[in-house]
Amino acid sequence: MENIQTIKLSFVNAFLIKTGEQFILTDTGLSLHRDLLVKELEAAGCLPGKLALIILTHGDFDHTGNSSFLRQMYGCRVAIHEADLPMVRDGKRPARKMKGIRTRVFAAIRKLLKRKFTFEKMAPDLFLTDGQNLLEFGLEAKIIHIPGHTAGSIGILTSGGALIAGDTFLNRGRPGTATLVENEDDLRNSYSRLRSQSIKMIYPGHGRPFSIDKISGKF
Numbered sequence: 001m002e003n004i005q006t007i008k009l010s011f012v013n014a015f016l017i018k019t020g021e022q023f024i025l026t027d028t029g030l031s032l033h034r035d036l037l038v039k040e041l042e043a044a045g046c047l048p049g050k051l052a053l054i055i056l057t058h059g060d061f062d063h064t065g066n067s068s069f070l071r072q073m074y075g076c077r078v079a080i081h082e083a084d085l086p087m088v089r090d091g092k093r094p095a096r097k098m099k100g101i102r103t104r105v106f107a108a109i110r111k112l113l114k115r116k117f118t119f120e121k122m123a124p125d126l127f128l129t130d131g132q133n134l135l136e137f138g139l140e141a142k143i144i145h146i147p148g149h150t151a152g153s154i155g156i157l158t159s160g161g162a163l164i165a166g167d168t169f170l171n172r173g174r175p176g177t178a179t180l181v182e183n184e185d186d187l188r189n190s191y192s193r194l195r196s197q198s199i200k201m202i203y204p205g206h207g208r209p210f211s212i213d214k215i216s217g218k219f
Contacts (some may be wrong), residue, residue: 002139002158004203007040009033012062015164015203016044019138022052026156026164027205028066031120037066038073048074053137055128056080057166058153059087063205068122077125081145084152088122094150099179128154146194148187149178161200168194171207175215191219 007014009029051074130145140159156164
């Protein structure tokens, strides 16, 4: 399995992948947790000049909050799927359905947190496409477009079977599927497609990584 380090930033995860002498970071947490994120990156040996790429699994502000700052500090590029461009460029949030009481609680917390900082608009450097290989960045992995949570949600599936899944999967108490949904038909199609992939471990945007066996037959 690839060298994937979980960086826990309060209730949201970022994942740092070592690729030889460099690193790839997926998601960046809230700007409120900037100092913690930088501390974790430095402790892992990810110093300015060592971060090759930031991949955003989708455009929600709790996953993108430090992107512009890190790009400037580390001199790296930021990549996202084009369908979520309005979210990071303009701060537009798509209308979505919430499933479950716990989701409503987290949504309320997110709303309160958002009031504490100014949204930082960002123009990504790269747009990632379905099936795109990441070998040029030193990682044997491909991008899978898995819309549903947002139109531009993506997963990063490594050759070793690790899926960095954003909010398409969660682990709040127990492994589960997305509870905040923009398009239910898209999400069903995304899960159908993921079932055909060789996935061993899932790295969710919220909660601990878990084996695919923990959720097989439930998505």
